[in-house]
Amino acid sequence: MIGRKSRGEIETMREAGRITARVLRELGEIVAPSVTTAELDELAQEIVSEEGAAAAFKGYRGFPASICASANSEVVHGIPGSRRLVEGDIISIDFGVVLDGYYGDSARTFAVGRISDEAAHLLDTTRDSLEAGISKCVPGMRLYDISHAVQTVVEPEGFSVVREYVGHGIGSEMHEEPQIPNFGPAGKGPTLKQGMVFAIEPMVNMGEAAVRALDDGWTVVTMDGSLSAHFEHTVAVTDEGPLVLTVER
Numbered sequence: 629m630i631g632r633k634s635r636g637e638i639e640t641m642r643e644a645g646r647i648t649a650r651v652l653r654e655l656g657e658i659v660a661p662s663v664t665t666a667e668l669d670e671l672a673q674e675i676v677s678e679e680g681a682a683a684a685f686k687g688y689r690g691f692p693a694s695i696c697a698s699a700n701s702e703v704v705h706g707i708p709g710s711r712r713l714v715e716g717d718i719i720s721i722d723f724g725v726v727l728d729g730y731y732g733d734s735a736r737t738f739a740v741g742r743i744s745d746e747a748a749h750l751l752d753t754t755r756d757s758l759e760a761g762i763s764k765c766v767p768g769m770r771l772y773d774i775s776h777a778v779q780t781v782v783e784p785e786g787f788s789v790v791r792e793y794v795g796h797g798i799g800s801e802m803h804e805e806p807q808i809p810n811f812g813p814a815g816k817g818p819t820l821k822q823g824m825v826f827a828i829e830p831m832v833n834m835g836e837a838a839v840r841a842l843d844d845g846w847t848v849v850t851m852d853g854s855l856s857a858h859f860e861h862t863v864a865v866t867d868e869g870p871l872v873l874t875v876e877r
């Protein structure tokens with residue numbers, strides 16, 4: 629059963645989403661060679677506190693930080709620390725906010741200085757696949773229309789979508805029903821309705837789709853060591869069309 633949010637709940641989530649977007653923008657502005665991922669985490673915590681909200685990931689199932697910071701072949705759930713970014717790296721930052729009991733969840737992959745053309749193409753393709761998924765968040769479409777739209781943008785470029793980690797419903801919990809794979813058959817799954825809110829989050833590998841978790845119990849990396857990118861937005865299905873909540877207005 630997919631929950632549906634009231635207009636009022638969506639407004640609260642929009643505010644959580646605005647704060648999420650502000651944090652990601654400000655982190656993007658300081659991403660540069662020699663910055664540590666711990667410094668990014670500190671800035672995120674500062675901003676979210678100043679906004680009177682809370683970082684959703686801190687303490688979630690024991691996660692030790694406010695952001696997930698995943699560099700290069702790291703896919704998701706990287707733990708910030710003393711690692712210094714290097715020119716040519718890509719760094720995926722996933723961040724969530726809880727405000728008045730409602731969640732926002734968003735991710736972006738940033739270039740550190742100048743990156744290779746192939747890496748830039750991976751970032752562009754992953755961002756485009758998210759936009760394609762978002763465009764299906766319209767009443768009457770089916771859930772896997774989102775999944776199929778993402779997959780259809782990614783695979784012709786020779787990249788692959790991660791299978792083990794997927795998007796999700798979101799609201800008064802960070803992870804609600806349904807799961808939203810980044811692959812699947814168009815025209816299948818539950819029918820989308822006004823008030824459903826989804827976190828759509830393609831994770832795209834330059835090489836093979838397979839991933840594995842590191843011994844820290846969190847960090848997920850590509851099995852083949854290839855680069856991976858991650859873009860995510862929280863999106864409401866509305867009668868007026870897709871409403872992206874994790875943006876600054």
Ligand code: MG
Pocket residue numbers: 722723724733734735829860
């Ligand atoms: Mg996220």
Ligand code: MG
Pocket residue numbers: 733734795796827829860
């Ligand atoms: Mg998410």
